[in-house]
Amino acid sequence: THGRVTPVSSKELARHNTREDAWMAIRGKVYNVTRYMDxxxxxxxxxxRGVGRDAxxxxxxxHAWVNxxxxxxxxxxxxLRTVVKMDS
Ligand code: HEM
Structure with a gap:
């Protein structure tokens, strides 16, 4: 997946909420933090606490200062693909 960018829905993001498969959104960008975990x-x-969602x-x-x-x-x-709901 080198150089490839895949938009992620919040539904898809929510599926990756385990230690072995951990995704996290920060400021509209989705990261696979599985290997960062340790x-x-x-x-x-x-x-x-932040996996599978917008953290x-x-x-x-x-730590807002962390790069x-x-x-x-x-x-x-x-x-992170945000869905605009047309119905109320
Ligand atoms: C500490 C990175 C997400 C909670 C740290 C530190 C770094 C870091 C670099 C050390 C900061 C320092 O010593 O100045 C990250 C990255 C994240 C992330 C890259 C995104 C993937 C989170 C999330 C939480 C969290 C979602 C959940 C609440 C903490 C806590 C500490 C910490 C409690 C310890 C602070 C302390 O001991 O003073 N993180 N972090 N982090 N992080 Fe994260």
């Missing part, structure tokens, strides 16, 4: 300075359990708020609450873009550069999957 390197997270805050530990596995903390990182697991922007959690992330910012703890995740650089740390996760090889883990980037694609933009």
């Amino acid at each position: 390197f997270h300075p805050g530990g596995v359990d903390e990182l697991m 922007t708020k959690l992330f910012d609450e703890v 995740y873009q650089q740390l996760l550069i090889k883990c980037f999957i694609g933009p």
